[in-house]
Amino acid sequence: MPPLITLDMTQPLNLGELKLQILHYVCSGAYDSEVAKVLSEAQTYVEARTGEVSRPAIVLDIDETSLSNWEEIFHNDFGFFAEGDCDLNSKRACGQGDWDRSARAVAIAPTVDLFNAAKAHHVAVFFITGRRDVWGERDATEFNLHKVGYDGWDGLYLRPQESNEHSVAPYKTWARSDIEAHGYTIIANVGDQWSDLANGHAERRFKLPNALNRALAAGGWDHPQRATLAAPVAGTGHSLNQIDRALLAGIVEHGLERAFDAIAADVQRRGLTFNKDGKKIEGADANRAELRERFERFVERSMPLLRRLGILEAA
Ligand SMILES: [Mg+2]
Numbered sequence: 591m592p593p594l595i596t597l598d599m600t601q602p603l604n605l606g607e608l609k610l611q612i613l614h615y616v617c618s619g620a621y622d623s624e625v626a627k628v629l630s631e632a633q634t635y636v637e638a639r640t641g642e643v644s645r646p647a648i649v650l651d652i653d654e655t656s657l658s659n660w661e662e663i664f665h666n667d668f669g670f671f672a673e674g675d676c677d678l679n680s681k682r683a684c685g686q687g688d689w690d691r692s693a694r695a696v697a698i699a700p701t702v703d704l705f706n707a708a709k710a711h712h713v714a715v716f717f718i719t720g721r722r723d724v725w726g727e728r729d730a731t732e733f734n735l736h737k738v739g740y741d742g743w744d745g746l747y748l749r750p751q752e753s754n755e756h757s758v759a760p761y762k763t764w765a766r767s768d769i770e771a772h773g774y775t776i777i778a779n780v781g782d783q784w785s786d787l788a789n790g791h792a793e794r795r796f797k798l799p800n801a802l803n804r805a806l807a808a809g810g811w812d813h814p815q816r817a818t819l820a821a822p823v824a825g826t827g828h829s830l831n832q833i834d835r836a837l838l839a840g841i842v843e844h845g846l847e848r849a850f851d852a853i854a855a856d857v858q859r860r861g862l863t864f865n866k867d868g869k870k871i872e873g874a875d876a877n878r879a880e881l882r883e884r885f886e887r888f889v890e891r892s893m894p895l896l897r898r899l900g901i902l903e904a905a
Contacts, residue, residue: 609667609668615801624798624799625698625700625798626700628780628796628797628798628799629700629701629703629704629780629796631796632648632704632778632780632794633704633707635796636707636711636713636778637707639793640708640712640713643775644775645775646775647714647715647716647776647777648708648777648780649716649717649776649778649779649792650701650704650705650715650716650718650780651717651718651780651782651783652719652735653695653719653720654698654782654798655701655780655782655786656705657696657697657698657734657735659689661694661695662676662678662684665678672685672687673687674688675688676689676692690727690730690731690734691727692730693737695734695738696738697738697739702739704780705743709742713777714745715743716743716769717743717745717747718747718762718766718786719746719748719749720758720761720785722748722749723748723749723750723751724751727748728746728748731746731748732746745769747768749761757788758785759784759785759788759789760789762786762788763789763790766792776791776793777792777793778792778793779792779794780798781795781796781797781798782798782799783800834892837884837885837888838888840853840856841889850882853881854878858874858877862877864877864884
């Protein structure tokens with residue numbers, strides 16, 4: 591296993607060290623267990639909600655959500671090559687299109703579990719992928735999904751050739767509204783990129799961790815990546831604990847003005863409580879007050895540094 595290297599955030603990141611850190615993250619099993627945790631939350635929600643909604647549906651992204659392309663990503667040393675053939679026995683780059691058409695991606699097992707649980711509860715399942723609707727892609731994608739255990743989905747959207755926006759978000763938003771137009775209620779939307787989840791049209795969004803690659807979006811870094819990268823701020827004597835990371839992710843996602851209410855609502859929905867002086871804080875109001883205190887302390891203490899490091903945009 592490659593060594594875990596603490597990143598010095600006082601200088602621009604060294605790309606080679608960052609790759610080693612991501613290798614460690616994957617090889618140690620941390621990536622798989624973080625993915626599994628989010629999918630188990632999604633499954634719990636879907637199973638609880640199914641009886642309460644007429645024509646419930648879930649939406650799954652494909653790459654790094656339903657299928658893992660780790661073999662290709664590792665072969666390409668985290669690079670992206672749109673064209674060219676893919677021979678993993680060679681030392682040449684593996685072209686994305688050829689890799690997709692070879693249908694060799696493996697299952698993300700907890701997503702297969704979620705898929706099967708949804709089907710068992712009569713919840714419709716739709717795949718919405720950024721893979722292009724070009725020759726060979728649909729057949730290969732369907733073949734690959736079947737091969738690894740997905741069976742009986744209700745629809746598969748591929749990105750039309752004429753969809754040319756910078757981000758896949760507008761196309762994916764359209765696809766979800768199309769599903770709703772067919773009478774479904776989307777109770778859960780699961781993806782590894784924020785562009786999978788942007789713009790609503792789902793009761794709940796489940797964001798899988800993904801340090802492996804990022805679809806370009808207008809907002810710069812992927813939000814959780816910002817929070818993750820902000821964690822080992824070595825050399826500055828500053829690091830973020832888990833609560834601070836959640837606060838940072840909330841601020842990045844909702845903006846400073848609306849962050850507290852959004853985080854407080856999330857904390858309450860999850861039934862989370864705080865500890866103080868080794869004791870559990872009882873009662874919603876007392877926990878909200880504690881959250882308020884921690885939030886304000888975080889903003890005062892950490893925001894100037896996070897802005898200076900470029901992790902948050904300057905106000
Ligand atoms: Mg994806």
